[in-house]
Amino acid sequence: MNPVLNKELKLRFRSGKTFVGILFYLLALTLLMVALMYVLRTSSPSGFFKPQESRLMFMFLAFFQLGLVLFITPGLTGGVISSERERQTLSILLTTTQSSFTIVIGKLLSSISYLVLLILASLPIYSFVFLFGGISPTQLAQVFFFSLFTMLVIGCFGVLFSTLIRKTIVSMVTTYSVTLFIVAGTAVISLILFQIADIYAVATPKKVPSVYFSAMFNPGIVLADVFEPTVSEQIKEITGIKFPIWAAHLITYCIVIVLSLTISVRNLRANMKKGS
């Protein structure tokens, strides 16, 4: 096992705070689900819980979880390397025979392992929706895969910035800023591009391919695509691009992951580069 990963897991799961955190997360998720079920049931004229409403509840939980991933991951990963530097433990680590790749991967996996545990621990709560129908196991798997993938993407950004930036606080702020841009920035840009095209377009029906290239970065739009096939149809209609947006999202971010990790690995021992 990767020594850094082994040590970090030991440190993280030794602390009681970790388990208190999981407890509160599961409590919050349970309360949210119970409250949703209550609202949906009372608002239903028949007094029954319909499969369509169960689906709505699942979507709500999935977006809640995505929000959590986007909010927590920068905090967990934005200081993995810079905090070692600030704590003066990095120089010793770099004199060991571990490769830069092993150190970076160990740091990344250990920092997101807590979130993975949170998500896995919440699986039984999600399973409640199966009692009422409306969601297929494939959709559940897709949502969880998507959460893990988003976590990995944001985690790679965190590791990248904490390697390049010396101060943890600056690195974290940068990671949060990039995350905010991915979530809100790309949505706003897509909307603006669409509006501009709408105003100046001559052809009917209007096709705005640029919207596709900003929307494909947005995890919210891609998650919505998992639940609603109409989202894909609408995007095709607006942009004229038939390539599935989820596939573009995965490919683009896979490239981002590889690039982030490569830059992080190359810059971990930046002082060893000639001319540094």
Place this chain on the structure above:
Amino acid sequence: MIEIKGLSKKYGKFTALQPLDLQIDAGCVFGFVGQNGAGKSTTFSILATLLAPTSGTATINGADIIKQPKEVRKQLGYMPDFFGVYDQLKAEEYLDFYGASYGIPAAQREKLIPQLLELVNLSHKRKDYVDLLSRGMKQRLCLARSLIHDPAVLILDEPASGLDPRARIEMREILKELKNMGKTILISSHILPELAEMCDVIGILDQGKLVAQGTVSAIQQQLQSEKIISVKTFDMQKTIAFFEENPRITKIEVLEEGKAIQFLFKGGDEEQQALLKTAIQKEIPIISFSEMESNLEDVFMEITKEVEFS
């Protein structure tokens, strides 16, 4: 063996290390002495593959620090001047982590860790959290960490800094033991007497330049142009009058309530012997005539001052 050729480091216009040439034999304990900012830590960081030199290179047991950094890391145990420890990690786990980082198999680590803890007198602290140990204990633990992969060369950057006298003595004893084990040790300090006792060879760094190198006594001889001579006499006036006539003698001081004098003498052993011979011939009532051991701190100050003026 460590071979350093023209190793230098510049940060923009600031020169942290001027081209350094050095050869340190296997099993030798080499002490780097210098004030803060003299270039000791820069040299060590370069040798520990943490910092790229601006020019020059170095090899450790034949492995080049730039071309074969991984090979160098295998040969090297490094203890920086400032280092942190991980919270919530026990002493034995701390060593286990670094052992794993050097690729030592778990079964071997299990045997090795108690031995290392015993070497640095921390066996009784193996289950204690590292962040709760005293500074001296942390230093010793860090030393044990640097030995986990049994390196041939140890680079210890001010290992005794910030320690109380007892902890310093303990550290010195451990280093002596390591020396007996045949390790090549590079150690730094800004206190010359601290190193003089345990080092075979000393190098004095000042403003990034190696200004002196050799055994402590050789450095003293090489750099001290004036000897301090102490003379005990029955007749103070006659004695002072005799020595005042000699152009090689300066700064005559009266010591011990008028029973002895001390002065600076410029000259070698032969001139010193001739001076004593003349004094006896002229019947100066000398009780004792001896060369004083000069203070190592004074030597260090003199050397670094010379560089400053030049």
